[in-house]
Amino acid sequence: MPAIPPEPPLSDTERLDRLRLIRTENVGPVTFRHLLARYRTATDALQALPGLARRGGRRRPLAVPTTAEAEREVAAVRRAGAALMVIGDPGYPVRLAAIDDAPACLSVIGDPALLGVPAVALVGARNASVNGCRLATLLARAFGVAGYTVVSGLARGIDAAAHEGALATGTVAVLAGGIDVAYPPEHTDLLRRVADSGAVVAEMPVGTVPQARHFPARNRIIAGLSLGTVVVEAARRSGSLITARRALDQGREVFAVPGSPLDPRSAGCNALIQDGAALLIQDADDVLAVLRAMPEQVRNAGTPAGVPAGVLHEDGPGWRPLDTDDSTRRRVLDALGPEPLPVDELIRGCQLSAPIVATVLLEAELAGQVDRYPGNQVARRLDPPA
Incomplete structure (x- = not known):
């Protein structure tokens, strides 16, 4: 399949309208993508929303942010020292755009170019063992030296160790809340250091305090930015397994470090390996050998077709919703x-x-x-x- 030519740069109006669209009531990332695929612009999609919702059985109007409200959110992002990136912008990471539920917008502090570098996600238990954290740091350091960005979620335990190990070479922290909210609070200094030497990204609006429902959404971004996900220590019901499952859904590689059957922190990793969902690894070379064997276009673009960010196609150009009774x-x-x-x-x-x-x-x-x-x-x- 040939690469599809990139779309022209977005106008200021379209960028604001894409922000308005994703902040509209009942519009999630998948619906946002379907609307853009059908109407081609957020401006046209916004105009179509009332009729679509009425046909779906909606009686009261959808809550749609005004242009002024969108402009205030952009200003808040700037005050936080971040930049707003919407899907369709030239710098939006292609690998992330390739997933079905790619975030429509991201706030970014630090170097946005890191989001496009071949990356490895490194996640695991919050209550990690000393040896687990040590291994995560060593793995992150080795991935960085090999030229890969390390992506994680700034959580306690394995995530923090992964960021620490990759500070010198480049690491990306994906937040569950707003770009200005450090979580957990004791990682405020780590967040600052990641922003200074790498990049911090958030999908939620500025000021959002993370809730439990935000973390699975955060995890899909961690997996989506990466060629593969490495799990170090994870219980059977660990959030790290959500990241691993999302990576599998996205067609990405999953790796797991085995552990003692007597340690519940390793039960999730062992299950991934036993089920054939993850490759067993013992060191960074096991991961790097798989990544290096990938076709260059996959490693550099994250999708065999090399589809640029923002290119959304569904059943041909200009396809519109069909009439239904x-x-x-x-x-x-x-x-x-x-x-x-x-x-x-x-x-x-x-x-x-x-x-x-x-x-x-x-x-x-x-x-x-x-x-x-x-x-x-x-x-x-x-x-x-x-």
Whole structure:
């Protein structure tokens, strides 16, 4: 598949409208991407939102930020010492843009060029052992010397050790909250040092204090920026395993360090290896050998096609949502329950075309009738808004 030519630079109006679109009620990263694929500009997508939501069953208007509100958010990002990057900007990392639920916008402090360098994610337990932290530091240092940026989440334990090990060569910290909120608070100094020598990124608006629901979203960015994810010490229900699963969903490599069966901090890593989801590694060379064997275009662009950031295609240029009737909408929504269902299975079960199902889901999500989940899955909301 040939590389697709990059889009022209975004106008100031389009950049602001992309920020307004992602901050709109019921518009998540996947819906944002579908809207841009269909309408090509955020300006046109914003104009289409009311009609789409009404067809999905929405009675009251969607909450859409004004241009002035978007301008205030951009100003707040600047006051925090950061720059705002939206999908479609020339500097938006191609590897991250390749995932289905790429963040529509990122606040960045430090060197944004690091986001495009071949990278390795290094994650693990917050209550890590001394040996686990030591190994994470050694791995990070070796990856950096080999020319790879180290990406992690600034958490206690393995994350912090990974950042420390890669400070001299380049590391990226992905925050669960706003770009101006250090979490945990004791890592304020580490955050400053990462920003000074590397880069810090955040998807959430300035001032957002991280909540539990923010961390899985943060983890998909860690995996999405990286060619592969290395897990050092992770319990069976560890957040690090969420990062590993997201990496697998994104078609990226996963590596795990084995540990004692008697140590619950290694149970998650051992399970990844046992299930065949991760390659067993003992040192950095085991990881580097796999990364070096990747085709150069994959290592440099993160996708075999080399698709530039911001290029969003769905069923051809200028494709628009199809007309659907009430019986078709009921047919799709009645096939959904509270448990996430792959969209491909939904299409087969409804015996409708993919564009028709995609249109119904788009309208239903804007109306608050369905939720999207990783792995191109959807579920019916039990308590949709009026």
